[in-house]
Amino acid sequence: MDAAWQPEGYTSPHPVTYRWQWLWDSCFHAVVWATLGDERSIVEMTALFTHQTDDGFVPHMGYHGAPDAAVTPWGRPAASTITQPPMYPHALRVLAAHGFEPSPELVQRAGAGLEFLWAERMRDDGLLVAVHPWETGCDDSPRWDSWAPQPFVKAGWDVKKRELVASLRTNREGSAVANPAFEVTSMAFNAVCAFNAFEYAALAGSDRWRRRGDELARRIAARWDPELQTFVDGDHRSGAAPTLEALLALLVVEGSHPAWEPVADPDRFAARYGLRGLDRRHPAYRPDAYWRGPTWPQLDYLLWVASVRAGRGDEARTIVEATLRGAVASGFAEYWNPDTGAGHGAVPQSWTGLVLPMVEGVGP
Numbered sequence: 001m002d003a004a005w006q007p008e009g010y011t012s013p014h015p016v017t018y019r020w021q022w023l024w025d026s027c028f029h030a031v032v033w034a035t036l037g038d039e040r041s042i043v044e045m046t047a048l049f050t051h052q053t054d055d056g057f058v059p060h061m062g063y064h065g066a067p068d069a070a071v072t073p074w075g076r077p078a079a080s081t082i083t084q085p086p087m088y089p090h091a092l093r094v095l096a097a098h099g100f101e102p103s104p105e106l107v108q109r110a111g112a113g114l115e116f117l118w119a120e121r122m123r124d125d126g127l128l129v130a131v132h133p134w135e136t137g138c139d140d141s142p143r144w145d146s147w148a149p150q151p152f153v154k155a156g157w158d159v160k161k162r163e164l165v166a167s168l169r170t171n172r173e174g175s176a177v178a179n180p181a182f183e184v185t186s187m188a189f190n191a192v193c194a195f196n197a198f199e200y201a202a203l204a205g206s207d208r209w210r211r212r213g214d215e216l217a218r219r220i221a222a223r224w225d226p227e228l229q230t231f232v233d234g235d236h237r238s239g240a241a242p243t244l245e246a247l248l249a250l251l252v253v254e255g256s257h258p259a260w261e262p263v264a265d266p267d268r269f270a271a272r273y274g275l276r277g278l279d280r281r282h283p284a285y286r287p288d289a290y291w292r293g294p295t296w297p298q299l300d301y302l303l304w305v306a307s308v309r310a311g312r313g314d315e316a317r318t319i320v321e322a323t324l325r326g327a328v329a330s331g332f333a334e335y336w337n338p339d340t341g342a343g344h345g346a347v348p349q350s351w352t353g354l355v356l357p358m359v360e361g362v363g364p
Contacts, residue, residue, distance in 0.1 A: 001029070001032060001033065001036070001350055001353055003015065004350045005040065006021075006064065006065075007065075008021075008047060008064035008065050009040075009043045009044065009046065009047040009064075010026055010029075010043075010044050010047040010048070010062070010064065011025075011026065011029040011033075011040075011044060011350050012350070013025045013334070013346060013349050013350055013351060014334070014346035014347075014348070014349050014350070016346075017345075017346040018346060018349075020061050020062060020063050020064070020069075021047060021048065021061065021062040021064060022060060022061055022084065023048065023058060023059070023060045023061070023083065023084035023085075023086075023087075023088075024060075024084045024085050024086075024087045024137060024298070025350070025351050026044050026045070026047070026048045026091075027045075027048070027087035027088050027090065027091040028087065028091075028298055028301070028351040028353075028354055029044050029350055029351065029353070030042075030044045030045050030048075030091040030094070030095060031090075031091055031094045031095075031354065031357055032350070032351075032353035032354060032356055032357065034094050034095045034097075034098040034100055035094075035098065035356050035357040035360060036356070037098065039100065041095050041098070041100050042095065042100050042102070042106075045088065045091060045092065045095065045102065045106060046106065047062070047064065048062070048088065049088075049106070049109040049113075050062055050064070051078055051079035052109055052112070052113065053173040053174065053175055054173055055116055055119075055120075055171065055173045055175055056112035056113055056114075056115050056116035056119075057083060057113070057116045057120075057173060057175035057176075058083055058086065058088070058109075058113040058116075059079035059080045059081070059082070059083065060080050060082050060083050060084035060134065060135065061079060061080040062078065062079050063077075063078050063079065073162075073165065074165070075174075076174050081165075081168060081170055081174055081175065081176045082131065082132045082134055082135050082165075082168065082176045083117075083135055083175075083176070084134070084135055084137055085135075085136070085137045085188070085189055085192035085193070086113055086114060086117065086192065086193060086196050087192065087196060088109075088110045088113060088196070089110050089114070089196040089197075089199035089200035089203055090195065090196055090199045092106060092107065092110055092199075092203055093199050093202060093203050094357070096203070102203075107203060107204055110200060110203070111200055111204060111206075111209075114193070114196065114197060114200055114209070116175065117193060118212065120171070120175070120177045121177070123185065123234075125185065125219070125234050126215065126216070126219045127185035127190050127216070127219055127220075127234045128185065128189060128190050128193050128216070129178075129183045129184065129185050130183070130184050130185075130186050130189045131168060131169075131176050131177070131178055131179035131182060131183055132161070132164055132165065132168065132176070132179060132182060133147075133161055133164065133182065134161065135176075135189065136184070136186045136188055136189050136245070137188065137189070137192075137245070137298075138188060138243070138245045138277075138291050138296075139161060139291065140154065140157060140289075140290050140291035140292065141241070141243055141245060141291050142239075142241035142243060142278060142282070142284045142292065143184075143186070143233060143238045143239055143240075143241050143243060143246070144157075144182075144184070144238065145239070145241070145284075146237045146238070146239060147160065147164075147181075147182060147237065148160055152284070154289070154290060163181075164179065164181055164182050167179055167180060167181035167182070183235070184233055184235045184237075184238045185233055185234035185235050186233055186235075186238070186245075187220060187223060187231040187232070187233050187245075187246040187248070187249055188243075188245035188246055188248050190216060190219075190220055190249075191220055191231075191248040191249045191250075191251050191252055192248060192251070192302075193216065194213050194216040194217045194220060194251070194252040195213075195248075195251040195252050197209050197210075197212050197213035197216065198210065198213040198252070201213060213252070216252075217252035217253065219234075220249050220252060220253065221249070221252075221253045221254075221257075223249075224249075224253075224257075224258075224259065225240060226258065228240050228242065229242060229258075229259070229261075229262050230242045230243070230246050230247070230259075230262075231246045231247070231249045231259070232246075233246075241278065241282060241284065242262070242268075242278065242279035242281075242282055243277065243278050243279075244263075244269055244275055244276065244277045244278065244296075244299050244303070245277070245299060247259050247262070247263060247269075247303070248299070248302055248303070248306070250263070250303065250306040250307075250310070251302060251305065251306045251309075254310075255309075255310030255311055255312060256310075260307075260310075260312065260315065262279065263275065263303060263315065264315055264318070267280060267281065268280060268281065270318065270322070271295070271322065271338035271339055272322060272325065272338070272339065272341075273295060273322055273323075273325050273326030273329060273330075273336060273337065273338050273339065273340070273341040274295030274297070274300050274319075274322045274323045274325075274326040274336070274338050275295055275299065275300050275303060275319065275322070275323075275338065276293055276294075276295065276338045277291060277292070277293050277294050277295065277296055277299065277335075277338075278292060278293040280293070287337045287338055287339055287340075288337050288342065288344060290335070290344070290345070293338070294335040294336055294337060294338060294344060295323070295326050295335060295336050295337070295338040296335050297323060297326075297327060297335075297351060297352045297354050297355065298351050298354060300319055300322075300323040300354075300358075301323075301354040301357075301358060303319055304316055304319045304320060304323070304358050307319060308361075319358075320355075320358045320359060320361075322338075323355055323358060324355050324358070324359060325341065326338065326341050327352050327355045328341075329341025329342075329343075330342065330343030330344075330347070330352075331343050331347045331348055332347070332348035332349065332352040332353070333345055333346070333347040333348065333349060333352065334346040334347065334349035334351075334352070
């Protein structure tokens with residue numbers, strides 16, 4: 001964490017591979033800093049909102065110290081035009097629990113970020129839309145394969161993702177509000193939004209946000225398919241590949257939900273070094289391939305939070321033990337093989353520090 005700290009007041013996920021500030025990464029970093037008892041938790045969250053626009057939109061990337069670096073990919077300086085799963089209310093709640101009380105301004109900014117999503121991204125089916133694969137946090141998920149050249153090849157999909165930036169529609173603030181080439185009511189994105197609506201309700205004492213969280217959670221629960229054993233995105237193209245991120249719905253559905261069964265099943269998601277990102281039985285399962293099956297520590301953290309809040313102690317302990325083994329074996333990698341612990345991506349990556357609050361049992 002120290003090695004990744006930047007003088008502009010944020011933690012880069014990796015000082016070389018991922019130099020800039022990323023939205024949900026920083027929220028997870030703040031959780032780690034708070035667990036360490038370090039004031040950089042507040043500094044990190046303050047930096048996160050530096051590029052928030054007047055409409056409340058929080059960019060998924062902030063180019064601190066080099067605003068011109070954003071112009072070529074996004075067409076504007078300093079920040080991206082898309083967002084990411086809004087983990088900021090949860091991070092602020094964890095900070096408060098560790099004695100780092102967020103300022104009224106930080107609380108207000110978190111509420112404005114959620115407000116943007118409900119105002120600009122809510123569709124007629126009562127679900128929130130993501131307008132680029134990067135917004136979902138799981139950009140190479142098999143759920144997006146119908147948008148990718150087939151057969152799926154990462155290099156070809158990477159080109160397509162860049163093309164999907166060009167089709168974004170933005171408002172006068174430069175905030176992405178639609179994309180005719182890619183709009184998905186991702187269960188993962190919606191689950192994180194509903195969860196953070198509840199977190200904000202608790203943080204700000206807001207009945208309005210509690211009701212909004214309840215309504216979105218109800219719509220998410222209705223997307224469970226007992227035959228497919230997953231929550232199905234509210235979109236005709238994304239399909240229903242049995243991915244772990246879709247099971248983030250467990251953050252907001254009842255604790256006895258049958259979706260816990262595949263999470264605990266060693267033939268499906270449970271593995272020695274963490275939770276698999278894709279059901280092992282699925283033909284696209286590749287345990288070493290980016291978003292095609294590896295363990296991702298931030299997903300393990302969120303499923304651990306869900307299990308603690310659901311009172312599922314056995315699942316919580318199993319997730320902690322496996323994730324810790326994987327983090328250590330991989331060298332605190334960005335992601336890793338759930339069966340061998342072999343690390344991939346950036347090594348080390350700072351969000352893997354989430355094993356600290358998991359091991360200590362604090363934060364959720």
